[in-house]
Amino acid sequence: MYLHIGVILLVMAAAYTAANRLKLSVELRMLSATLAGGITGAFFHTPPLMQLGRHMIEGSFTYLDVMLVFVTATIFIEIMATSGSVNFVVRGIVTTFFRVRMLALFLLMFVILIPGALTGAGSVSVLTVGAPCALALGYLGVSRGRSAAILFIIAGLSAAAPPVNIWAMIVSAGTAIPYVGFELPLGIPVLLLGTFTMLTLGWRQEQRLSLEQVLAEMPPVPEGMAWWRVALPFGVFFGLVVIGRVLPFTIPIMGLPLQFVLSAAVALAVSPGPINILTLSRDTVKKLTPLLATMAVVGAMQQVMTVTGVKGLISFAVISVPLIMLYALLVFIIPASEGVLTYGGAAIIGIPLVWFLDSRGLHATVVIAGLSLLWPLGDGLPPTALIGRLTMMVTEYRESYISFLKKTWIPWLAITLVGILMVIFSAKLAFLVEWSM
Amino acid sequence: MTRTAIYKMSLAAIFGLVSGIAGYQFYEHRHYQAPIIAGPGVTRVVKLHEYCPSLKGTPADTDVFFLEGAGDGGTVLLVANTHSNEPAARLTAEIFLENCTIQKGRLIVIPQFNNSGSRNTKPGDGYPLYFEIPTAWGKKKFRMGNRNASPLDSWPDPDVYIHYPDRSLLSYLDVRNTNRTWPGRPDGPLMERVCFAAMELIRNEQVDVAIDIHGAETMFPVTNCIVAPEKSSRIATMVQLMTQAMEGFTVNVYPSPQNFRGLSHREIGDYSNAMPFLLEAPIPFLDQPTGPKTEELLLTGRDPLLLSLARQGKLFVPYDEYGWPMKNRVGQHCSVILEIMNQLSQASPERAVVAENVPRYKDVLEHDVGYYYHNPATADPARVYPN
Numbered sequence: 001m002y003l004h005i006g007v008i009l010l011v012m013a014a015a016y017t018a019a020n021r022l023k024l025s026v027e028l029r030m031l032s033a034t035l036a037g038g039i040t041g042a043f044f045h046t047p048p049l050m051q052l053g054r055h056m057i058e059g060s061f062t063y064l065d066v067m068l069v070f071v072t073a074t075i076f077i078e079i080m081a082t083s084g085s086v087n088f089v090v091r092g093i094v095t096t097f098f099r100v101r102m103l104a105l106f107l108l109m110f111v112i113l114i115p116g117a118l119t120g121a122g123s124v125s126v127l128t129v130g131a132p133c134a135l136a137l138g139y140l141g142v143s144r145g146r147s148a149a150i151l152f153i154i155a156g157l158s159a160a161a162p163p164v165n166i167w168a169m170i171v172s173a174g175t176a177i178p179y180v181g182f183e184l185p186l187g188i189p190v191l192l193l194g195t196f197t198m199l200t201l202g203w204r205q206e207q208r209l210s211l212e213q214v215l216a217e218m219p220p221v222p223e224g225m226a227w228w229r230v231a232l233p234f235g236v237f238f239g240l241v242v243i244g245r246v247l248p249f250t251i252p253i254m255g256l257p258l259q260f261v262l263s264a265a266v267a268l269a270v271s272p273g274p275i276n277i278l279t280l281s282r283d284t285v286k287k288l289t290p291l292l293a294t295m296a297v298v299g300a301m302q303q304v305m306t307v308t309g310v311k312g313l314i315s316f317a318v319i320s321v322p323l324i325m326l327y328a329l330l331v332f333i334i335p336a337s338e339g340v341l342t343y344g345g346a347a348i349i350g351i352p353l354v355w356f357l358d359s360r361g362l363h364a365t366v367v368i369a370g371l372s373l374l375w376p377l378g379d380g381l382p383p384t385a386l387i388g389r390l391t392m393m394v395t396e397y398r399e400s401y402i403s404f405l406k407k408t409w410i411p412w413l414a415i416t417l418v419g420i421l422m423v424i425f426s427a428k429l430a431f432l433v434e435w436s437m
Numbered sequence: 438m439t440r441t442a443i444y445k446m447s448l449a450a451i452f453g454l455v456s457g458i459a460g461y462q463f464y465e466h467r468h469y470q471a472p473i474i475a476g477p478g479v480t481r482v483v484k485l486h487e488y489c490p491s492l493k494g495t496p497a498d499t500d501v502f503f504l505e506g507a508g509d510g511g512t513v514l515l516v517a518n519t520h521s522n523e524p525a526a527r528l529t530a531e532i533f534l535e536n537c538t539i540q541k542g543r544l545i546v547i548p549q550f551n552n553s554g555s556r557n558t559k560p561g562d563g564y565p566l567y568f569e570i571p572t573a574w575g576k577k578k579f580r581m582g583n584r585n586a587s588p589l590d591s592w593p594d595p596d597v598y599i600h601y602p603d604r605s606l607l608s609y610l611d612v613r614n615t616n617r618t619w620p621g622r623p624d625g626p627l628m629e630r631v632c633f634a635a636m637e638l639i640r641n642e643q644v645d646v647a648i649d650i651h652g653a654e655t656m657f658p659v660t661n662c663i664v665a666p667e668k669s670s671r672i673a674t675m676v677q678l679m680t681q682a683m684e685g686f687t688v689n690v691y692p693s694p695q696n697f698r699g700l701s702h703r704e705i706g707d708y709s710n711a712m713p714f715l716l717e718a719p720i721p722f723l724d725q726p727t728g729p730k731t732e733e734l735l736l737t738g739r740d741p742l743l744l745s746l747a748r749q750g751k752l753f754v755p756y757d758e759y760g761w762p763m764k765n766r767v768g769q770h771c772s773v774i775l776e777i778m779n780q781l782s783q784a785s786p787e788r789a790v791v792a793e794n795v796p797r798y799k800d801v802l803e804h805d806v807g808y809y810y811h812n813p814a815t816a817d818p819a820r821v822y823p824n
């Protein structure tokens with residue numbers, strides 16, 4: 001039965017491994033696998049050779065809307081960071097709350113959560129607020145290794161946090177389940193797990209840096225910086241979202257990309273120092289190119305795997321596993337799929353999985369929310385280990401990668417447990433979706 | 438020139454060539470016309486924008502065919518290709534358009550309801566661009582479309598789609614989904630205007646019965662069925678019993694959920710006097726665990742992976758080596774539609790709609806779908822409508 005699909009799958013895996021040996025980046029590895037799979041498929045006329053190019057190009061458009069949100073949101077956050085807002089806030093938290101240590105940790109958690117929540121990418125959190133937050137954590141007595149672990153875990157949670165969760169968007173789009181009602185099913189576990197992480201990793205005061213030492217290491221805040229300059233751009237963004245919900249039939253449809261662009265314009269206008277928007281946009285897009293390329297390649301790979309039958313075969317395998325075993329396997333499969341395929345795991349495994357669980361009577365929205373807590377963990381796993389490596393770089397943690405990963409085990413376990421339980425008891429948690437809407 | 442520059446330029450050239458060819462294929466697909474021949478029963482053809490002027494000149498405008506009988510009676514509306522990736526709908530509508538004559542009452546047919554969606558593709562899902570139905574005079578080629586309208590015609594999408602007027606929150610994609618934008622409004626997003634035009638048609642033409650034809654996955658619980666709200670449920674149940682007893686196939690009846698808004702079977706009933714019915718026939722091609730997404734799978738519905746899952750009891754329809762050929766799906770739709778008309782005529786004789794020369798289930802099984810399509814090359818050009 002469909003032996004040749006297995007052959008195509010093997011060829012794809014071989015191409016991926018070969019590209020890995022050649023030290024190509026993850027998006028080029030996936031592109032190699034996609035091309036190899038498509039060409040092998042063409043031998044069986046699935047797809048016909050003259051349609052292969054069309055399938056690759058068409059597939060690369062699958063997540064165009066997500067990519068637009070990603071770019072515009074990141075430019076917005078980058079403007080905020082460049083204007084000195086982030087340093088201003090972190091300095092504010094540290095100097096005001098250094099006596100109430102737990103409160104300071106809690107507020108820092110929010111600072112790390114916001115950029116990833118708005119962009120859907122934990123890497124944006126790490127890149128924009130990672131360095132000052134790591135310094136602040138050091139001041140609060142958290143060791144370098146634990147600061148790195150905190151940053152990695154909270155950045156992962158920020159990517160899962162609403163309003164933008166790219167894994168959930170990919171799975172929702174592929175299963176025709178509305179990307180709606182995720183605010184509480186994602187927001188509550190993210191806040192609980194984030195607080196838990198801060199408590200477990202940040203509780204012990206292992207060192208003591210002086211306030212002067214920390215402030216000296218942080219870049220200075222430009223003159224004229226004020227709270228309203230930080231609050232206004234966020235106010236504009238959330239204001240646009242809220243007014244669209246309150247007056248949906250009078251306000252013209254803007255869409256998230258335009259809402260982010262408008263907020264970015266406001267951020268630019270109220271920045272105390274001048275910002276060269278052209279340079280900033282160019283640098284941001286340059287930084288994002290690997291991730292954007294990943295999204296484009298994931299779409300192409302998804303389409304080639306569908307037209308060759310490989311995705312169908314994987315779905316078949318997922319659906320044929322007994323339900324109990326499936327739950328146990330998810331603990332490993334979900335993060336591992338992210339480690340190998342970045343967002344591809346959500347497209348290739350997530351879509352059929354949610355389809356199947358939905359038809360078994362589980363609540364699809366809660367299932368997606370639960371799974372999308374697990375995917376960010378995979379950003380710390382090889383071969384890509386994207387966010388894990390970024391975190392080590394930003395926090396200047398110089399021990400081995402494994403020793404960094406080991407420091408995350410308690411929150412890792414907690415997140416896995418919460419995610420899987422949300423999947424299993426999704427029907428009982430459906431009220432969270434209703435309360436969100 | 439350095440080696441890197443040569444390398445980069447050749448990569449750019451290859452990419453340019455591949456995307457050029459793909460772009461040409463997409464352009465052809467978007468502009469391809471599959472002709473519809475107005476059969477002996479068609480008395481006039483209008484554009485949907487007659488019922489909502491703001492549709493005029495947009496890619497969402499589409500043809501509305503009237504088949505008017507000599508005798509007084511009721512009016513039945515047939516809506517096909519609400520989702521253009523469920524093409525049994527359009528194939529069924531064309532059988533009616535090319536063959537049906539009306540004795541009493543009126544039949545109105547919109548064969549390509551989401552015109553923009555039919556000229557769009559579904560990125561990520563690897564559909565073929567076209568499929569072909571064999572006929573006595575050669576193959577008739579159709580576009581395989583998408584569930585949603587093209588972003589080229591309706592853009593940008595909102596961050597969430599807020600249904601008008603109910604304010605239910607739906608996925609941002611659903612602003613382009615003509616089975617979520619009912620009842621619509623005249624100045625809303627493009628697909629709301631399409632649905633509003635259809636609502637106006639239903640109200641102005643005093644439509645008694647509105648039938649929206651779809652297809653659904655075999656692993657989706659709501660498949661192979663008639664979805665009907667309370668006001669249509671009696672007729673739906675009668676249709677289920679009659680087709681089961683007389684024609685030997687079984688469709689289920691599902692009630693239309695009260696609070697799932699924007700769907701035709703909900704809003705048409707709530708915003709007009711018409712009784713709505715939504716027909717689902719299985720379409721194995723759309724299932725996740727299938728082999729390659731080929732034209733053959735689309736037409737035969739035959740797949741070994743699905744067969745294995747059927748044996749594990751994981752499908753919601755009967756399934757064996759025979760698959761679910763297009764003729765079975767189209768045949769079921771034909772018989773269900775005729776039986777709805779029959780039940781309407783019995784329930785209220787003054788609103789009767791009597792159709793003739795439409796094949797029933799067993800006829801379509803015997804002759805296959807293409808048997809009922811006429812050759813556009815030899816037809817009267819005035820009766821050929823590009824679509």
Ligand SMILES: [Zn+2]
Binds near residue numbers: 520523616651
């Ligand atoms: Zn449909």
